[in-house]
Amino acid sequence: MPFKIAVASGKGGTGKTTVSVNLQYFISRYLTDEVLLVDCDVEEPNDRIFFPQHKIVSDLEVSQSIPEIDLEKCVYCRRCADYCEFNAIVVIPPARFAEINASLCHSCGACSAACREGTIMEKPHPLGTITTIDTGIGKGVVEGALKVGSAMQTLMIKELKKYVSGNRTGSENSEEIILFDAPPGTSCPVVETVADVDYVILVTEPTPFGLNDLMLMVELLVEIEKPFGVVVNKAGLGNSEIYSFLREQEVDLLGEIPFDKDYAGRYAEGKLLQNVDDRWGCCYSGIVKSLERRFQQYEGINYFKW
Missing domain, CATH: 3.30.70.20 (Alpha-Beta Plaits)
Structure with a gap:
C-alpha cells in the first residue's frame, strides 16, 4: 500500500499548490520516483500548469446516478x-x-x-472529468475537474480517489507515495480528501488570517485523529504569532519557505520547477528530510536515498 499524504490549508493563497508540486519534485529526486500527485481541488485544478511539457495520457468522463420519477x-x-x-x-x-x-x-x-x-429509476448525469497526465516527474499527475455549475465537489473527489486506487489507464498502480493536493478550507471536500490519508501537511503563512485558518484546520485534524505537521510559507512576512501557536500546541514544524518576490514571480509564470534556485532546493529537501521518520514508521519501510 502506498503512503498517502494530503497537502492542505485552512485558506486559499497560502501556497498549498506550490508546496504540493515542489514536494513531488523533491520526493522523486531524493526518495523515490514512484510518487503520484493527485489534484483534488476539483473546482479549479491547476497543478498541471507547472509542468509545461506535460502530456495527457487519458481522459475519463465521470457521471453520477440521478434518480428520475415516473x-x-x-x-x-x-x-x-x-x-x-x-x-x-x-x-x-x-x-x-x-x-x-x-x-x-x-x-x-x-x-x-x-x-x-x-417509480424511481436512476440515470447517469455528467459529473466531471478525471485526467491522467504524464509530467516527466515521478508518476505524473491525476487531476479531477468538476463540471461547471455542479455543487458535487465531495462526490467528485470520492470518484477521483476511487480511480487512483483502482486500475488506471497507462499505470501499473505501483506508487510508493501519493500526494493529494487538497482544496482550501475546512469543509466537506477537504474532509473527504484527508479522510484516509496517513499524514497531513498543513501549509500556512505567518499572518493573522493564516493563523486563524490554521487553527481551524488543526482543530479539524485533531477531531478526526489525523497526524499532521506544518510548513510555514512566506516566512518573514507578517508576525511571529503563528510560531507561538505551534509551540503552545506542540505541533511539528516541518520547514519554512521564505517570502521572495522572485520566487512569487516564477509561480505566477508557472515556472516553479525550472532552474530551481539552491535556496529553495534546500528548503524543500529539508521538508522532505523532516518527513523521514514518518516514512520509516510506515510498515518499517525506509525509502530514503540520502
Whole structure:
C-alpha cells in the first residue's frame, strides 16, 4: 500500500499548490520516483500548469446516478421526500407534482429504496472529468475537474480517489507515495480528501488570517485523529504569532519557505520547477528530510536515498 499524504490549508493563497508540486519534485529526486500527485481541488485544478511539457495520457468522463420519477406510476406518497436527507425532492400531492433537483442530489439511493411503487429509476448525469497526465516527474499527475455549475465537489473527489486506487489507464498502480493536493478550507471536500490519508501537511503563512485558518484546520485534524505537521510559507512576512501557536500546541514544524518576490514571480509564470534556485532546493529537501521518520514508521519501510 502506498503512503498517502494530503497537502492542505485552512485558506486559499497560502501556497498549498506550490508546496504540493515542489514536494513531488523533491520526493522523486531524493526518495523515490514512484510518487503520484493527485489534484483534488476539483473546482479549479491547476497543478498541471507547472509542468509545461506535460502530456495527457487519458481522459475519463465521470457521471453520477440521478434518480428520475415516473409520474405515470407515482402515487405521491412522499416517502421518497421524507427519506431524502438533502431536501432534493419536492412532492406536492394535491397538485400531483413530484420533482428531483439534480443539483442537490447526492446519489445516495435512499429515495429508490423508499419507493414501494418502483417509480424511481436512476440515470447517469455528467459529473466531471478525471485526467491522467504524464509530467516527466515521478508518476505524473491525476487531476479531477468538476463540471461547471455542479455543487458535487465531495462526490467528485470520492470518484477521483476511487480511480487512483483502482486500475488506471497507462499505470501499473505501483506508487510508493501519493500526494493529494487538497482544496482550501475546512469543509466537506477537504474532509473527504484527508479522510484516509496517513499524514497531513498543513501549509500556512505567518499572518493573522493564516493563523486563524490554521487553527481551524488543526482543530479539524485533531477531531478526526489525523497526524499532521506544518510548513510555514512566506516566512518573514507578517508576525511571529503563528510560531507561538505551534509551540503552545506542540505541533511539528516541518520547514519554512521564505517570502521572495522572485520566487512569487516564477509561480505566477508557472515556472516553479525550472532552474530551481539552491535556496529553495534546500528548503524543500529539508521538508522532505523532516518527513523521514514518518516514512520509516510506515510498515518499517525506509525509502530514503540520502
